[in-house]
Amino acid sequence: xxxxxxxxxxxxxxxxxxxxxxxxxxxxxxxxxxxxxxxxxxxxxxxxxxxxxxxxxxxxxxxxxxxxxxxxxxxxxxxxxxxxxxxxxxxxxxxxxxxxxxxxxxxxxxxxxxxxxxxxxxxxxxxxxxxxxxxxxxxxxxxxxxxxxxxxxxxxxxxxxxxxxxxxxxxxxxxxx
Numbered sequence: 001x002x003x004x005x006x007x008x009x010x011x012x013x014x015x016x017x018x019x020x021x022x023x024x025x026x027x028x029x030x031x032x033x034x035x036x037x038x039x040x041x042x043x044x045x046x047x048x049x050x051x052x053x054x055x056x057x058x059x060x061x062x063x064x065x066x067x068x069x070x071x072x073x074x075x076x077x078x079x080x081x082x083x084x085x086x087x088x089x090x091x092x093x094x095x096x097x098x099x100x101x102x103x104x105x106x107x108x109x110x111x112x113x114x115x116x117x118x119x120x121x122x123x124x125x126x127x128x129x130x131x132x133x134x135x136x137x138x139x140x141x142x143x144x145x146x147x148x149x150x151x152x153x154x155x156x157x158x159x160x161x162x163x164x165x166x167x168x169x170x171x172x173x174x175x176x177x
Contacts, residue, residue: 012043026164033158047165054159055090059152061159064088066095070148073141080104083126090159098149105142108135 018024027042030050039046054060058069066089067077077096084104086094096104108130110123115132122128127135 012041012046014041016040023164026161029158029161030165033161042165044166047162050158050162051166054155054162055092057155059148059155060090061152061155061157062090063149063153063156064090064095064097065101065145065148065152066091066093068093069095069152070145073144076138076141076145079130079138083107101145101149105139108139111135112139 013027015024015027018027030046031037031039031042033050033053034046036046058066064087065077067074067081070077080096080100081094084096084100087097087100089095104127107123107125107127111125111127111130112132112135114120114123
């Protein structure tokens, strides 16, 4: 992967020169992600490489669950994508976010309730034609999907660390221009 070069010559910043506690903690977290726990400096290349590494992870902190990230309930994620569309994961793969997940399960429960009481008004959902047994199976896996989403969001700290370190270099660039 090509790493942007720093035209003014600053290739890295020593950790002991970082005075902002958040930036220092972010730099250390980013270096740990790269397996460089004992490093004494951080570079823009480190941030670029960490971003690539994070994008390749199943849970990468972007709040998007892909079918591959929940193999055991892949069919549920595919059903959500089919009925509510998808958003792109950091990896570039289609997935679902909290809004789509919550809308899908709310509609699935409404359709199930309607099947239990057909005299009530039909819910008018994308899921009306899905067999109720299949909807019940999907709803049974709701907690698994939500746990996967929380696992993905737990990686947000690493994602934020990459952003803090990347900003450090952009701030340095503007200060030296």
